[in-house]
Amino acid sequence: MGRYEIVLTTDRTMMSNHHGKEFLGFLATGPALNMPEGLWLWLGAPKPKVDSEGKPIEAPYGMRKVEAKLLEAGFRVAIIDPDHLHKHLDSMKILMLGHHDYFAYGPPSSEWWMIAGKEPINRISFRKLMESPVVRKAKEKGVKIIAGGPGAWQWLWELEYWRKWGVDLVIEGEVERVIADIVEKALNNEPLPDYIYVGPQDSPTIEEIPVIKGASVNGLIEIMRGCPRGCRFCPVTLRSLRFIPLEKIREEILVNLRAGIRGVLLHSEDVFLYHAEGVKPNPKAIMKLHKLARELVGEEGAIGWSHLTLSTVKYAEEKYRLVSKLMDEIILTDKQRFIGVQVGVETGSPRLAKLIMPGKAAPYPPEKWPEIVIDAFRIMHENNIIPAATLILGIPGEKPEDVVKTAELLDELKHYRSLIVPMFFVPMGAMKNLDWFRRNNVKAEHIEVMLKTLYHSTFWAEEIMSKYYLRGAKMAPLRIMLKLFIRYVKYRVNKLKPKLEELLRH
Ligand code: SF4
Secondary structure (H helix, E strand, O other), rough: OOOOEEEEEEEOOOOOOOOHOOHHHHHHHHOOOOHHHHHHHHHHHOOEEOOOOEOOOOOOOOHHHHHHHHHOOOEEEEEOOOOHHHHOOOOEEEOOOOOOOOOOOOOOOOHHHHHHOOOOOOHHHHHHHOOOHHHHHHHHHOOOOEEOOOHHHHHHOOHHHHHHOOOEEEEEOOOOOOHHHHHHHHHOHHHOEEEEOOOOOOOHHHOOOOOOOOOOHEEEEOOOOOOOOOOOOHHHHHOOOOEEHHHHHHHHHHHHOOOOOOOOEOOOOOOOOOEOOOOOHHHHHHHHHHHHHHHHHHHOOOEEEEEEEEEHHHHHHHHHHHHHHHHHHHOOOOOOOOOOEEEEEEOHHHHHHHHHHHOOOOOOOOHHHHHHHHHHHHHHHOOOEEEEEEEEEEEOOOHHHHHHHHHHHHHHHOOOEEEEEEEEEEOOHHHOOOOOHHHHOHHHHHHHHHHHHHHHHHHHHHHHHHHHHOOOOOHHHHHHHHHHHHHHHHHHHHHHHHHHHHHHHH
């Protein structure tokens, strides 16, 4: 017999710790290639450990924040693994959903989908959840369904599913300030709007952002919100900048350690902007943050970063030698031999950089963007930082010569250990209303860039896996399967090459 009136859940691709390797989660954004769907799903998103009620030990961070807010407001709420929802059917009044990418419209899912012509696993898995007998039964019983999270915007493109599955409310934006009121209304059967957009004026203050009460996937902890750089395609930039105080960060790391997660993944749009003045890093604050993280997780635990901006990497190293200092003095240990991070290259064209992301190069001028990228990649290579970089193809305003510049930049990055993934433009942020880059807009220059990134990434992926990632006997099955997969991709690309070259000639 369940005891929670509010149940938070999501589909398997999100409810997983991805074998403790955040990066493997990206597999769930693609379709199953050359292997059964179940095996692919296991590779990218194995089932998490749960307790007898079906509560996962680790759960997505954003859902943990909503759970914490509702617990503090006195509701009976829990995050439940999708396989255990049936245990809570009798008590459940509200089913809350969270997701990064409900319908696979976000990058890189949409790109996989476009290239492979096959629905990505995350979309299939979410649809299966919504059409499962337990969710259908909940709906029949009058349970209200509320969907939120970073992928909430995608419901606006799927009105049919919205209606068909009986989703009562979709809420977009940071919800901490408003969620308790909404839930109260839903429980009292008061009318709810179909859609709520929480704008920057309703962004929660630091005091309104709660400390998580249960562990987050792979020890992810938010250290700040927002980003001051103002790239035109980015939704994050619409949010105000807030730094989470060290004391709260400490509390959250301790929550994770108590749950047995020996590591911390510092989450920010740019970890080096923690307590920065504008876009110039604050070395003291960054060192303090990392010292705290190392002190808490110990030499055995790993420190991770979510994102960095390439201009900050260059500035931090050239001005303060901060990158090498951090790596040598705090991050690298006998147990931790590297750190992975997501970065955005986006384009190799200074013209386009100036047009769509003039702030991304700051404090350097956008005209220097390719140089900044190369310098930052070199600094990261020398310091055992492995970037997973994105490129955006098809940004409105892009000209063929811009894509050629990106291809030239890729040649310069050849020697630096990294993964580079091209993504097709998806309208978000200030560019929300512009058209999507569709399959028939793919030109010869785009194919050249895609091929270059494929060669680059498959070459380095093998090296990274053998020397840095998925080492040891425990990881051997995963390592072998991923290596086989990389070889398969190489084989397919080589087979397709003559056709693509033919296309490039025309
Ligand atoms: S630097 Fe990154 S997070 Fe900041 S606005 Fe640009 S794309 Fe968004």
